[in-house]
Amino acid sequence: MAQTTVLAAGDTAANSTDITIASGSNVTISLFCSVDLPLSTSLDIYLKTPGATIMQVGDLNRSTPTVSIYSPGVYYVSRPANSNPGVNVGVSLDS
Secondary structure, X not given: OOEEEEEEEEOOXXXXXXXXXXXXXXXXXXXXXXXXXXXXXXXXXXXXXXXOOEEEXXXXXOOOOEEEEOOOEEEEEEEOOXXXXXXXXXXXXXX
């Protein structure tokens, strides 16, 4: 599996690049941070759909820092502004 960064570490609101999963493939999405993740850390995973509807399908947090996705589609991870300034959180992708 190849690992790439889809959202650079930071503490400001930002979205990852698109994560495209082809039929029959799977990816693992993981948080990374240079310090212990605060309990309040939570990044949402969204599935883009045809049209304007975007569906939240999961989240990454201290309890669940890694999620594997097996369903084809185009996804992205959204990081809200961090309530703990200076704690830089990013997202990596193994595919």
